Amino acid sequence: MLHFFRKILFFSLLISTCGCSGQPGPADVDIIPESTDASPAPDTHHEDELAVFEQNLIDDYQSVLGKMENATRYQIDLQIADTVSDVSGHQEVLYTNNEEVPLDEIYFRLFPNISGLILTVTNLTVNDTQLPAILTNKDTAMRVDLPEPLQPGEQTLIAMDFQQQVPRAMGGNYGLNIYMDDILALDQFFPIIPVYDEDGWEVQDPPINADMLFADEAFFRVRVNAPAGLVLAGSGIEVGSTNGDQRQEVIYIGGPQRDFFLAASPRFESVSRKVGGTTITAYFPGEYRQAGNLVLETAERALNSYNDRFGAYPYIELDLISTPMNAGGMEYSTATSLSLRYFDADSDAANLTFLEAVVAHEVAHQWFFNQVMSDQLQEPWLDEALVQYATYLYYVDRYGVNNAQGFVQSWYQRWANVDQAPIPIGKPAGAYTREEYGPIIYGRGPLFFEALNETMGEASFNRLLSAYADQYRWGIADSQAFTELAQEICDCDLSDLLAHWVKE
Structure with missing residues (x-):
């Protein structure tokens, strides 16, 4: 789910994408009429293969x-x-x-x-x-x-x-x-x-x-x-x-x-x-x-x-x-x-x-929710913060790194709603106040993934996201599985990084 941060996002992206010739608009497409042709209903018994x-x-x-x-x-x-x-x-x-x-x-x-x-x-x-x-x-x-x-x-x-x-x-x-x-x-x-x-x-x-x-x-x-x-x-x-x-x-x-x-x-x-x-x-x-x-x-x-x-x-x-x-x-x-x-x-x-x-x-979320499920109540950062960072990667792929910085700035501005307090992103959802949840999970949370990218190196980080989706597709993952996989791929110790961002 995406919670509200419309004004922050609009002004941040306006700065970075306004006047960018590489930013295409939506193409015109034809309305597809809804079909009214009848077709036979299939058998719906449990014993079907x-x-x-x-x-x-x-x-x-x-x-x-x-x-x-x-x-x-x-x-x-x-x-x-x-x-x-x-x-x-x-x-x-x-x-x-x-x-x-x-x-x-x-x-x-x-x-x-x-x-x-x-x-x-x-x-x-x-x-x-x-x-x-x-x-x-x-x-x-x-x-x-x-x-x-x-x-x-x-x-x-x-x-x-x-x-x-x-x-x-x-x-x-x-x-x-x-x-x-x-x-x-x-x-x-x-x-x-x-x-x-x-x-x-x-x-x-x-x-x-x-x-x-x-x-x-x-x-x-x-x-x-x-x-x-x-x-x-x-x-x-x-x-x-x-x-x-x-x-x-x-x-x-x-x-x-x-x-x-x-x-x-x-x-x-x-x-x-x-x-x-x-x-x-x-x-x-x-x-x-x-x-x-x-x-x-x-x-x-x-x-x-x-x-x-x-x-x-x-x-x-x-x-x-x-x-x-x-x-x-x-x-x-x-x-x-x-x-x-x-x-x-x-x-x-x-x-x-x-x-x-x-x-x-x-x-x-079709990858990090439907394909790879995690406990959204106990570890919301592994779902929503990761997807926020994936959204940034969309902007990078579509508009380039420089023009994607407006989206990154929206994280800082949202985190500023709690004065950029270093509240751990790894708490259960119910442990945050209503005022804290959005700024920490959607604001500070993706900044952890940016720090993880810098620590691992871009090539290793990209392998991490691909391997995470592949290994846990149609299964259940948790923060331990994610961090162990990250450390295996980068052959590094992420304890200090996790202590700074994730853990209480």
């Missing part, structure tokens, strides 16, 4: 599916009512115990409940045995007590119904789950299983800062039934659809990925472009075509930059979707949402400048 997900991946990554037979599988039937803000669904989850110990319980996160008891669960069963849904952690987690312990390697089928009335005003978690301005944004709208590690299930109470998803890679089949007038956009790829006068049905598959995001609006138009084996699509209200074109152009440049630096983007689609929110943008698997307010270039000239930074930032 994972081979069906090959069509979601570029050729070089399809072989990974053979190593993921035990990944969690979600099958979701989602109903969007004619009111649009009322959604309900049925979910079946095939879960394998990949741990070394028996499990007596399985947790799900109910993230919409950060804004109150919005997401409710009924008809919970485990292998057809009815069980109560036990809410914990301020109603943002649900504990499922298993009828008998699930042994390592064993599978269980958990089914449930869920429903929520999506808020029509900005609430908790940056207002990401919302229906406003005729745009529906379904942020983690379904119960999702968190990571289980040496500390048990990761179900901390939500802090005021940071993103909360901490989940293993999984596979998703989602059947959406919605009003016919809505344009749907979200994670994964569309593999089937039917269209009637009043209702439509669209089937998506996605994986391996961390989550599933969906947005819908009658206002959406789209522009698309192919980059290698990936189709990038930007969705936006039709009156914001200039911003939509900029989003597409920026995403193309960012994807090319990160493909070269971190390894090829694995999926055949990447969607960038304008939605209302109280943040700059939010990352999801194979999709990002971008704050609608920054699509309006007429109301503020700085909006498009900031929008470019948001797009580059959120595209970088």
Whole structure:
């Protein structure tokens, strides 16, 4: 996620890029009409082979599916009512115990409940045995007590119904789950299983800062039934659809990925472009075509930059979707949402400048969030600060080192909001005050990576980022893994650097 620092960024980048002939504007592209051709819906039974997900991946990554037979599988039937803000669904989850110990319980996160008891669960069963849904952690987690312990390697089928009335005003978690301005944004709208590690299930109470998803890679089949007038956009790829006068049905598959995001609006138009084996699509209200074109152009440049630096983007689609929110943008698997307010270039000239930074930032999360997951609550620097530095590398690759310095200056200016206090970047998100979190993680944090680059040397640092993405792709990494890899690559001791920047 990108938090607000629009004014700082605008003035910093204006200094370094104004009048630069090497700074191209977004190219004009044609609006792509939404298809209304009906196609048959595929079978969606759990016993289907994972081979069906090959069509979601570029050729070089399809072989990974053979190593993921035990990944969690979600099958979701989602109903969007004619009111649009009322959604309900049925979910079946095939879960394998990949741990070394028996499990007596399985947790799900109910993230919409950060804004109150919005997401409710009924008809919970485990292998057809009815069980109560036990809410914990301020109603943002649900504990499922298993009828008998699930042994390592064993599978269980958990089914449930869920429903929520999506808020029509900005609430908790940056207002990401919302229906406003005729745009529906379904942020983690379904119960999702968190990571289980040496500390048990990761179900901390939500802090005021940071993103909360901490989940293993999984596979998703989602059947959406919605009003016919809505344009749907979200994670994964569309593999089937039917269209009637009043209702439509669209089937998506996605994986391996961390989550599933969906947005819908009658206002959406789209522009698309192919980059290698990936189709990038930007969705936006039709009156914001200039911003939509900029989003597409920026995403193309960012994807090319990160493909070269971190390894090829694995999926055949990447969607960038304008939605209302109280943040700059939010990352999801194979999709990002971008704050609608920054699509309006007429109301503020700085909006498009900031929008470019948001797009580059959120595209970088497709590597450092979706492919390489880390605990965003315990170690937010390893996610957000690294992505801030990756965004700087986008500016370097597109505009050159000198013109990228404006983005670096925005870090210092943001850090100045806490008087450039040497607060460690390695604290848990909840250990920062609301005033400290942004300046330290998004301001001081990327400056650590700049110092790491200088200490290791540029060639070694570039190898580090590539190796980090490659070794932990579709896995879980932590700060220890990152620093050990850095020291191995540079053959150096980084203890003093870590003590100065990261550790308390």
